[in-house]
Amino acid sequence: MHLKDISLNYKIPLRVAVLVIVTASVLAPVLVYRSIGDLRDNMVANADSMSRVIAETLIEPILHDDVWRAFEIVNTPFRIPQDQVKAQGAEYILVLDAANKVFVSTQPEKFPMLSDPVAIEPNISQLVNHTQELDKLNPSVMESHKSNSFYLATAIQSDGVRLGTLIMSYSRKPFEERFYTLTKAAILITLLVLAVLLPFGVYWGRRMAAPLLQLSDTMSKITHELPDPEQIKLEESKDEIGQLAKSFKTMLGELKEKEQLQQQVITSDRLAALGRLAAGVAHEINNPLGGMLNAISTFKRHGEQDPLTLKTLSILERGLVQIKETVAALLVEAKAQTRPFDLNDVADICTLVQPDVEKNRVKFTREIDIIEAQPISSTLVRQVIINLLLNAFKATQAQGNVHLHIYRDSAHLFIDVINDGSHIPQEKVSYLFEPFTSMSEGGSGLGLWVIYQIVQQLGGLITVQSEIDHTQFTVQLPLEQPRE
Amino acid sequence: MSKIRCLLLLLLALTFTPTPFARELPVKPPLRIGLTPVFLDDQSAFLNTWRSYLEQHLKRPVVFTQRGSYREIMDLLRDGKLDFAWLCGYPYIRNRDHFRLVAVPLYRGVPLYHSYLIVPATDTKTRTLTDLSNKIFAFSDPDSNSGHLYPEYLLAKQNLQPASFFAKNFYTWSHRKVVEAVASGLAQGGAVDGYVWDTLSRTHPEITARTRIVTESPEFGFPPIVASARVSMRDTGNFQKVLFNMGHDDEGVILLDRLNINGFVKGDDHLFDGIADMARFVEEQRVNAPQRH
Numbered sequence: 001m002h003l004k005d006i007s008l009n010y011k012i013p014l015r016v017a018v019l020v021i022v023t024a025s026v027l028a029p030v031l032v033y034r035s036i037g038d039l040r041d042n043m044v045a046n047a048d049s050m051s052r053v054i055a056e057t058l059i060e061p062i063l064h065d066d067v068w069r070a071f072e073i074v075n076t077p078f079r080i081p082q083d084q085v086k087a088q089g090a091e092y093i094l095v096l097d098a099a100n101k102v103f104v105s106t107q108p109e110k111f112p113m114l115s116d117p118v119a120i121e122p123n124i125s126q127l128v129n130h131t132q133e134l135d136k137l138n139p140s141v142m143e144s145h146k147s148n149s150f151y152l153a154t155a156i157q158s159d160g161v162r163l164g165t166l167i168m169s170y171s172r173k174p175f176e177e178r179f180y181t182l183t184k185a186a187i188l189i190t191l192l193v194l195a196v197l198l199p200f201g202v203y204w205g206r207r208m209a210a211p212l213l214q215l216s217d218t219m220s221k222i223t224h225e226l227p228d229p230e231q232i233k234l235e236e237s238k239d240e241i242g243q244l245a246k247s248f249k250t251m252l253g254e255l256k257e258k259e260q261l262q263q264q265v266i267t268s269d270r271l272a273a274l275g276r277l278a279a280g281v282a283h284e285i286n287n288p289l290g291g292m293l294n295a296i297s298t299f300k301r302h303g304e305q306d307p308l309t310l311k312t313l314s315i316l317e318r319g320l321v322q323i324k325e326t327v328a329a330l331l332v333e334a335k336a337q338t339r340p341f342d343l344n345d346v347a348d349i350c351t352l353v354q355p356d357v358e359k360n361r362v363k364f365t366r367e368i369d370i371i372e373a374q375p376i377s378s379t380l381v382r383q384v385i386i387n388l389l390l391n392a393f394k395a396t397q398a399q400g401n402v403h404l405h406i407y408r409d410s411a412h413l414f415i416d417v418i419n420d421g422s423h424i425p426q427e428k429v430s431y432l433f434e435p436f437t438s439m440s441e442g443g444s445g446l447g448l449w450v451i452y453q454i455v456q457q458l459g460g461l462i463t464v465q466s467e468i469d470h471t472q473f474t475v476q477l478p479l480e481q482p483r484e
Numbered sequence: 485m486s487k488i489r490c491l492l493l494l495l496l497a498l499t500f501t502p503t504p505f506a507r508e509l510p511v512k513p514p515l516r517i518g519l520t521p522v523f524l525d526d527q528s529a530f531l532n533t534w535r536s537y538l539e540q541h542l543k544r545p546v547v548f549t550q551r552g553s554y555r556e557i558m559d560l561l562r563d564g565k566l567d568f569a570w571l572c573g574y575p576y577i578r579n580r581d582h583f584r585l586v587a588v589p590l591y592r593g594v595p596l597y598h599s600y601l602i603v604p605a606t607d608t609k610t611r612t613l614t615d616l617s618n619k620i621f622a623f624s625d626p627d628s629n630s631g632h633l634y635p636e637y638l639l640a641k642q643n644l645q646p647a648s649f650f651a652k653n654f655y656t657w658s659h660r661k662v663v664e665a666v667a668s669g670l671a672q673g674g675a676v677d678g679y680v681w682d683t684l685s686r687t688h689p690e691i692t693a694r695t696r697i698v699t700e701s702p703e704f705g706f707p708p709i710v711a712s713a714r715v716s717m718r719d720t721g722n723f724q725k726v727l728f729n730m731g732h733d734d735e736g737v738i739l740l741d742r743l744n745i746n747g748f749v750k751g752d753d754h755l756f757d758g759i760a761d762m763a764r765f766v767e768e769q770r771v772n773a774p775q776r777h
Contacts, residue, residue, distance in 0.1 A: 067654035068622070068661060071670050109606075109669035113620050113652055 008212055012205030013198070020197045021190070028186035035182055036175055044141060044152070047090065047168055050077070051139050051154040055166045058095060058156050062103065062163045067113065070095055070104045074166075078106050091149060094167040095156070100128050103164055117167075124167060127153045131165045148172045211235040215245055226256045267430050274434060275453055282331035285323065293320050329446045330435060341381045341413070342373035346406065349382055353389050361398040362419075364389075369407035375480040376413055380454050387447045388417040388473055395471065396421035408479070412460075415475040424466035432464060451475075514545035515719065518557040518569030521624070521658035522707035523743060524683055525550060530742050537735055541726040553657055554627035564714040568723060573705045574629035577760045580753075583710040586720055587727045588751030589743070591679050591706055595751055598678035599630030599701035602666050605694050610673065612699060613638050621650040622671035624659045629759050631659055634701050635675040637762040640769040660684060667694035679706070683744040705755030709748070724750070 006014070054074060061070040074093040094111055097103040100118075105111035111120055118125045127142050134140060134155035143150040154166040211234065218232055232252065234245035296317050300310070346368055357364045374381075385404070392402045396419045405416040424432065433452040436445040455462045460477035515538075519525045531548055538546045549566055551557050558575045560566045562582045569583075576583055588595040603610045610616060613635055623646075624631025632655075639649055646653050654671070656662050659680035666674040678700060685692035709727065711720050727748040730736030740747055 065654070067652070067670070068656040068665060071665070071668075072661075075668075104670070108671075109604075112672075113670070 008209035009206060012208050013202040014205075016201030016205055017194070017198055020194055020201070024186075024190035024193060028183075028190060032179065032182045032186055036179055039175060039178055043170060043174075047152045047170060048139055050090075051152055051166055051168055054093070054168075055154045055156045058166065059158045059163060062095075062097070062156060063158065067104055071106075071108075074104060075106050091169045091171045094124075094169070096128070096131070096165040096167065098162055098164055100131060100165070121169075123149070124151055124169075127151055127167060128165075131155070132162070134162075134165065211237075211241045211245060215241070215248060218248070222252075226252060226259055228256070263430065267433075271433055271452060272456070275456070278330040278435065282327040285327050286331075289320060289324055289327070293317065293324070296320070329450065339378050340373035341376050341378040343368065343371070345378045345382050349385050349389070352386060353393070356390060356393045357402075360393040360396065362393055362396045363399070363401045364393075365401065365403045367403065367405045367407075369405070370413070374408065374413050376458070376477055380458060381413070381415075381477070384451050384454055384475060385415060385417075387451050388415070388475070391447050392417050392419040392421070392471075392473075395419055411479055411481070413477045413479055415477070416472060418470065418472045420469045421471060423468045424464065424471060426466075429464060429466065433462070512544040514547045515542060515568070515723070516547045516549060516566045518549045518551070518561055518566040518571070520551075520554050520557050520569070520571045520707075521660065522570060522572050522628075522677060522680070524660060524680065524687070526658075526660065527742075530739075534739050537730075537739060538726060541729075542722055554625045558627065561710070561712045564712050566712060567715045567719065568709060568711050570707065570709045572625075572627060572629050572707045573756045573759045574633050574763060575627045576708055576710055577756045577763060582713050584713060584715075584720065585751055585753060586709045586711045586724055587748035588708045588755060589706050589748055590746040591744075593746055594703075595706045595749055595755055596703040597630070597706045598703060599634040600676050600678045600681050601635065601673065601698040601700075602663065602676055602681065602695040603673050603698055604666055604669050605696045606669075607672065607696065610698050613673070614642070616673040617649055618651045619672040620670070621646065621653040622662045622665040622674035623653060623655050624662045624674075624676060625655060625657055628659070628677070629704055629707075629762075630677040630701065631662060631675050633759065633762055633766060634704075637766050640766050643769075645770075663691055663695055667691050673698075677707075679744070686744060702758065704758050705751070708751055708756075724748075 057073050058070055061067070061073065074095060077090065077093075090106075092105060092107045092110070094105045094117055095103040096117060100116075102111045102113055102115045102117055104113060111117060118128050124142075127140070130140075131153065134153055139152050139154040141150060141152050149169050149171050152168045152170070154168075155162055156164045156166055214234055218227070218234065221227060232249060234249060236242050236246060296313050299305075300313060305313075346366075350366070353364070385406075389402065389404065396402055401418075401420050403416070403418040405414075405418070407414050407416075433448050435449040452462060455475055455477065458477050460475060462473065462475050465472045465474075517538075519531075525531070535546050535548055549557070549560065551560070554571055554575055557566065557569050557571055558579065561569045561571075562579060568586060576585070591597055601613055603616070621635075623635070626632055636646055639646060654665075656665050656674075659677040662671075662674040662676045663681060663684055665671040666676075674695075681692060681695075681697070711723075728750075730740055731747040
């Protein structure tokens with residue numbers, strides 16, 4: 001698996017960890033280095049000031065040849081408990097006389113009085129050989145790499161006469177110890193910081209990755225079916241991810257709308273094709289059918305026929321009439337303009353449907369928001385309303401409600417028929433207006449087809465919204481514009 | 485009204501009545517006592533306790549005076565700037581005309597002590613002082629018997645002088661510091677008051693353990709407490725009484741134990757005859773010997 005392929009869920013926390021580790025491992029050595037440098041500078045500064053004080057104090061004991069006082073003076077720092085001395089103090093202090101022999105030292109066993117210091121500690125030969133050039137004001141520092149120590153030499157002078165030399169030896173061991181201690185501390189602190197920052201980083205990374213993961217998850221779900229935009233839960237914020245989520249949601253909404261539109265187009269195309277087919281078939285059937293019915297009628301009118309023939313002809317005639325009726329129903333043709341639709345038509349409709357209201361025992365309510373006559377064919381509108389109401393009565397259980405609402409805007413007449421009957425499943429809605437799609441038992445399945453054809457011919461729209469306990473058919477019909 | 489006035493008067497009366505506690509004692513001049521490192525005189529807390537003990541028993545203030553060398557105390561005492569001093573037998577016999585013997589401490593039951601010749605514990609070879617030829621030697625004080633006169637005497641008997649016999653010699657101005665100088669290895673040999681060494685081995689065994697006693701001198705009179713010739717007999721008597729009775733009260737016993745002595749006795753001038761003989765011999769030798777400084 002390539003590093004690139006790791007989930008953001010792990011990648012971001014990993015990056016945080018790497019960042020923390022890199023920062024710590026860069027900072028820690030720098031700090032350790034600085035600290036060691038400071039320690040050394042401190043030590044040198046300390047040694048410098050101490051050596052000046054000691055050199056000054058030693059003048060009198062050397063002049064008086066007071067070895068013991070000199071010893072007490074140089075030994076004073078060594079009387080402090082040893083563990084404190086180790087950290088900053090000198091390893092040993094050596095006082096040389098004018099002849100560069102040991103006058104006194106803090107390690108008399110190593111450097112006995114009167115001995116040659118160079119013979120004992122060859123590392124300081126360079127310092128001892130240059131004591132003549134030492135300046136009282138400027139102690140000279142010498143580092144010896146062999147002995148892991150550094151030395152500080154100060155001239156002991158009185159009235160310009162060199163009485164001796166003060167040599168202080170410092171071990172570099174405290175630096176090493178300090179280095180190890182600091183490094184250890186740095187590692188420990190780094191680990192501690194990591195322990196604190198890592199969970200934070202993981203949390204932070206997850207939080208950062210979460211919206212992206214959510215988005216990618218949602219995207220992966222889009223296959224054939226588009227999810228409902230309402231059901232997509234994406235974090236909304238004003239950052240880039242939030243904007244991305246928002247755009248994605250918008251895009252999804254638009255896709256969904258497009259899909260619906262496509263569905264509608266498909267449905268109406270299909271219905272239009274069906275209509276053309278039905279019209280064509282009806283036309284082709286109607287011609288021979290008319291001839292056949294005419295022939296039967298002529299045959300019945302001329303001469304005496306035996307009863308069997310008459311009976312047979314009757315059967316044929318009834319069958320042909322049934323075919324004719326069916327074909328007529330399929331072939332909805334807008335009749336010529338009759339008269340405008342007005343309130344009388346509404347009253348007629350109510351009267352006409354009354355027997356069905358009673359039969360189905362439904363509560364039928366009306367809400368008529370038109371007053372004057374509407375410039376639209378009353379015959380067709382009546383047919384539409386009656387068909388819609390009859391359908392609604394059938395779909396409604398006893399004691400159910402059916403509501404008719406007629407209203408208009410500046411250019412359209414609207415007819416709403418609402419019932420609280422059984423719900424039309426979504427998958428059936430697309431086929432609802434096709435012929436022989438019956439929702440109820442005993443229906444011809446042509447009622448909605450006829451309505452659809454009429455509405456189509458009038459240039460209107462019919463929509464259906466069906467939820468549980470609420471099915472609403474809305475018909476929108478354009479009104480003829482009064483001629484100027 | 486009258487009650488309040490009474491109360492006020494009472495308060496006023498109380499304010500101006502001298503309280504019995506504030507009464508001042510007649511001021512006596514303090515008794516000035518010089519101390520030298522013939523004992524472990526670097527214990528300030530102990531000295532404070534001893535001083536207040538003496539003040540309490542002498543019923544007068546006591547001042548202890550310490551100086552860097554025996555000679556300074558000696559001079560102060562001779563000049564009458566000190567009343568008493570605890571010093572070495574050697575300065576005493578040299579100033580017998582100016583000083584009066586007051587008391588001699590009893591050490592291990594006798595008013596005597598020894599001088600020890602010590603070397604670092606690491607030195608196991610040295611058997612006598614002569615073995616330290618050309619070494620570095622620590623004396624305590626030029627006016628000390630055990631810490632200077634006795635080893636000088638030993639050398640003088642062999643017609644030797646410290647300055648030429650030793651590679652280098654120096655003074656530490658205190659017996660205790662001789663032990664420290666030898667213990668630290670600064671000096672390869674040293675002469676020290678045996679009593680001081682013994683006492684130090686009780687309180688600081690870690691220091692004395694790093695030294696080894698090579699030889700012990702014969703007995704000498706213990707460093708005495710002496711009085712300036714100017715001190716009245718009454719003051720001397722009072723001081724003697726307090727010193728002699730130290731062993732008779734608990735506090736005194738504790739102090740004597742801290743001093744590591746048994747008490748003080750009158751003492752006898754003849755105790756210091758040995759020192760006087762050595763001093764005479766060494767001084768003659770100094771005069772006769774060629775100076776080699």
